[in-house]
Amino acid sequence: MIVVRNVFRLKFVKSKEAVALLKEGIAIQRRAGVEMKQRIMTDLVGTFYTLVLELTVPNMAELEANMPKALGDRDWQANYQKFSAIVESGYREIFTLIE
Numbered sequence: 001m002i003v004v005r006n007v008f009r010l011k012f013v014k015s016k017e018a019v020a021l022l023k024e025g026i027a028i029q030r031r032a033g034v035e036m037k038q039r040i041m042t043d044l045v046g047t048f049y050t051l052v053l054e055l056t057v058p059n060m061a062e063l064e065a066n067m068p069k070a071l072g073d074r075d076w077q078a079n080y081q082k083f084s085a086i087v088e089s090g091y092r093e094i095f096t097l098i099e
Helices: 016-030 058-071 073-083
Strands: 002-010 039-044 050-057 089-095
Touching: 002 016, 002 058, 016 039, 016 050, 016 058, 016 073, 050 058, 058 073
Parallel strands: none
Antiparallel strands: 002 050, 002 089, 039 050
16 A cells, blocks of 8 residues: 655645645545545644645555546646645655555
């Protein structure tokens, strides 16, 4: 199994809006046929206004096969434009799940 963590640093006080947009984006992905286990997490301690979208997939091939379905969807693209407007920076971590 592969765990992908997309970590976003949000603009000041934009966590609530970002969570709503991510939930909407996940719903759009599902309608487009993308089925991945996804979790949204927000910070409790550490850097303020941090949001994590965590994906779990069987392997990298599954992730690569699903990405064009989401990225090519016009509703997803519109949602992403709104989301990216409230993000200051971000990075991605990819892990192999051992246990």
